[in-house]
Amino acid sequence: MNNTLPFFILALSFVGCGDKDDTGAYECGTVHEVTTTDDNSDMEVYMDFSPEDLTIAAGDCVNFVMSDTHNAVEVSQESYDTLDATPLDGGFEVQFGETLEVYFGEAGTHYYVCQPHVTMEMIGTITVQ
Numbered sequence: 001m002n003n004t005l006p007f008f009i010l011a012l013s014f015v016g017c018g019d020k021d022d023t024g025a026y027e028c029g030t031v032h033e034v035t036t037t038d039d040n041s042d043m044e045v046y047m048d049f050s051p052e053d054l055t056i057a058a059g060d061c062v063n064f065v066m067s068d069t070h071n072a073v074e075v076s077q078e079s080y081d082t083l084d085a086t087p088l089d090g091g092f093e094v095q096f097g098e099t100l101e102v103y104f105g106e107a108g109t110h111y112y113v114c115q116p117h118v119t120m121e122m123i124g125t126i127t128v129q
């Protein structure tokens with residue numbers, strides 16, 4: 001078992017500017033979860049993040065659990081509004097089949113999309129209060 005890998009993943013995952021503990025890692029307040037499904041028997045469910053819109057407190061984390069056919073890529077509000085999948089510079093990116101905990105340290109709204117399904121309105125928001 002390679003013990004350094006989880007720390008490597010954590011180091012890559014934080015996009016906010018929050019408090020660091022002694023090890024240099026961010027400490028999450030509440031950890032929320034956003035999931036997707038690969039079961040396309042109900043396309044309404046398949047084409048959605050669950051939950052689609054999430055409100056959290058500053059300092060919380062969101063654990064994105066992406067199934068194999070979806071990703072979650074942060075975009076600008078303009079891209080979100082126009083169903084455009086261009087990644088936001090410095091934004092978070094959760095790859096297909098990846099589980100990634102993302103830290104949100106500051107108030108604001110983050111917009112993200114599933115790139116292959118953005119035109120089917122597979123989009124979501126994280127509102128940090």
Ligand SMILES: [Cu+2]
Nearest residue numbers: 070114117122
């Ligand atoms: Cu998708």
